[in-house]
Amino acid sequence: MVCAARSRGRVFGRRLWCRAAARARVPHLTQYNPAFGMNAGHRDDDEIVELTRVPTRFEADAIATDLRTNGVTATVVPADGWLPHMTMWQGNRVLVFRSELDAAREILAGESIGVTSPLEVGLRALEPRDALGCDAVVATLPGFFGLETGIEACAQAVRSERGVVAVDGADDVLGFATWMNHRPHAAEITWAAVKAAERNRGIGRRIVREVESLAAATGTEWMTVLTLSPNDPEASTYAPTRHFWHTVGYTELCDLDIWDVNLAVILAKRLETG
Numbered sequence: 001m002v003c004a005a006r007s008r009g010r011v012f013g014r015r016l017w018c019r020a021a022a023r024a025r026v027p028h029l030t031q032y033n034p035a036f037g038m039n040a041g042h043r044d045d046d047e048i049v050e051l052t053r054v055p056t057r058f059e060a061d062a063i064a065t066d067l068r069t070n071g072v073t074a075t076v077v078p079a080d081g082w083l084p085h086m087t088m089w090q091g092n093r094v095l096v097f098r099s100e101l102d103a104a105r106e107i108l109a110g111e112s113i114g115v116t117s118p119l120e121v122g123l124r125a126l127e128p129r130d131a132l133g134c135d136a137v138v139a140t141l142p143g144f145f146g147l148e149t150g151i152e153a154c155a156q157a158v159r160s161e162r163g164v165v166a167v168d169g170a171d172d173v174l175g176f177a178t179w180m181n182h183r184p185h186a187a188e189i190t191w192a193a194v195k196a197a198e199r200n201r202g203i204g205r206r207i208v209r210e211v212e213s214l215a216a217a218t219g220t221e222w223m224t225v226l227t228l229s230p231n232d233p234e235a236s237t238y239a240p241t242r243h244f245w246h247t248v249g250y251t252e253l254c255d256l257d258i259w260d261v262n263l264a265v266i267l268a269k270r271l272e273t274g
Helices: 019-027 056-070 100-106 126-139 150-158 202-215 234-247
Strands: 028-033 046-055 074-078 082-084 092-097 121-127 164-167 173-183 186-194 224-229 251-256 264-270
Touching: 019 082, 046 056, 046 100, 056 074, 056 092, 056 100, 074 234, 092 100, 121 202, 121 251, 126 186, 150 173, 150 186, 164 202, 173 202, 186 202, 202 224, 202 234, 224 234, 224 251
Parallel strands: 186 224
Antiparallel strands: 028 082, 046 092, 074 092, 121 164, 164 173, 173 186, 224 264, 251 264
16 A cells, blocks of 8 residues: 655555555545455454445445345445545445355345446556556546655666466456566565555455465565554554455564654565475
8 A cells, every 4th residue: 555656555565655645645535445344253364255236325235234134244335446535426335255255145135236247357467558557547546645755766666576466257457466686596676556446355465465376486485565653653544454464474573664654564475495
């Protein structure tokens, strides 16, 4: 989640944007994390998927209530991934856990709503033709990418570094991560982001695992990432970011005073090189 190119950030990684600057640019928007509305008792690796989209919040709440009554965990989020304060949501997504997807479909069978299949997501290597798609993903996250210097640095990375993209059936980019080796045996995930409307569906987790697999195949033994330290005054803002890295196996090592504004923490993971 990502105030200068090397002073805070990444959407679920390194350079975290200066919150003051981000809020000044988008004072009426708040990032909505659907995982907050889901059952914390589920496994961390149980992917959150979209069950259906409906026009009104009333319809979405009715579906979610029906599912919960029948034992399926469900939550409702705005279709665009952002929650405008004091306004009506323009379209709504009903989300469930993939492990309960079949049960949810059975519960809704026979009702007069259209249940969509979860979006098929493919992974492949980052290519030069993906640069504009990655830029478009960043543009959906103004709360994290709020300064031109960081946007430009990320744009440079997707045009020069190795990486992985998640794409839909039309080959449109839904998310990406870039990485680079600082030593033959050690690498860093430098930038990573998932399109606002597609976050919290397990896409970021899949991207990270693919990056790790590719890195391990080249002999890389350690993968690292930087994010906002839990000892920074604004630590609570990025608690979900740190939680993400913890759930995919990264351990906090130490704080680093390397950014202009905020305190960083470095996390690392030992890769299975086979």
